[in-house]
């Protein structure tokens with residue numbers, strides 16, 4: 001785009017006026033006039049950003065190279081910041097991230113992807129019935145949350161169909177905050193927990209996540225559904241995350257996230273996602289893989305005398321086995 005005429009700004013002109021033999025790096029524009037905004041969606045090379053209350057579309061400046069920019073990133077923008085249809089701003093800088101939530105396509109995929117930057121909470125949406133609760137999905141999300149430094153919140157939906165007792169009992173040993181909802185009930189408690197935070201909502205298909213998002217941010221459907229003036233594309237694109245403003249905070253929906261692989265997380269950090277098992281694994285021999293049949297694994301002794309809940313140990317072992325490429329475990 002540089003020198004392309006239409007996208008010239010003061011910085012480009014200054015570069016050219018000084019020009020000459022000075023090394024390019026020393027006269028690289030500092031973009032003092034840049035405005036900082038937040039990336040709310042990413043769709044095939046186009047970034048929607050909220051800047052001073054306006055939604056604008058931007059592209060990445062070539063000088064930024066190949067580094068990915070993701071939803072939640074705070075970015076410095078120059079160029080046309082009017083937000084008028086068909087205008088395109090330029091992202092010239094990505095601010096340092098306070099957190100990154102990553103995933104891989106499955107537990108053995110070497111390619112990790114950052115889904116969201118700068119979030120501080122992971123809301124794990126899980127139905128109490130229809131579909132039945134999936135503790136293994138919850139455990140997987142907890143590992144990712146602890147690893148990324150996000151505070152997990154368990155959001156149990158469809159409370160009109162089943163009670164939360166059994167599920168909450170399974171997690172009683174964890175210091176895990178939870179909230180119970182149904183599609184007609186009051187959302188005051190959940191709203192209170194979300195206010196002022198950047199919360200990523202994650203859940204498997206059919207748990208009622210969209211229902212929840214639409215109730216929390218009724219205008220979201222319109223905002224997401226609006227056809228992008230630059231790309232001409234509407235909703236149901238490949239976007240994997242969308243940030244929506246809510247009560248001085250953000251909720252970040254993840255409609256495109258269909259799996260949540262943990263190949264990027266070291267075994268010890270997988271174990272750290274199970275703080276209720278921590279005391280037991282302290283007694284394991286050095287380098288213990290904690291998997292089924294591992295020699296001297298203290299989890300077995302603790303299980304045998306009833307000090308640990310079998311489903312918790314099974315869940316950890318399944319995750320560890322899945323990362324080792326055990327097909328059957330990956331399917332879980």
Ligand SMILES: Nc1nc2c(ncn2[C@@H]2O[C@H](COP(=O)(O)OP(=O)(O)OP(=O)(O)O)[C@@H](O)[C@H]2O)c(=O)[nH]1
Nearest residue numbers: 157158159160182183204205206207208209210211
């Ligand atoms: N009984 C009951 N049904 C609900 C509740 N919340 C959502 N549903 C229903 O569950 C179904 C799935 O809800 P969605 O909001 O589409 O679920 P989702 O998690 O967004 O699922 P995907 O769109 O597949 O990602 C719909 O038929 C909803 O009407 C609830 O609290 N109680």
Ligand SMILES: [Zn+2]
Nearest residue numbers: 284288290297
């Ligand atoms: Zn062990």
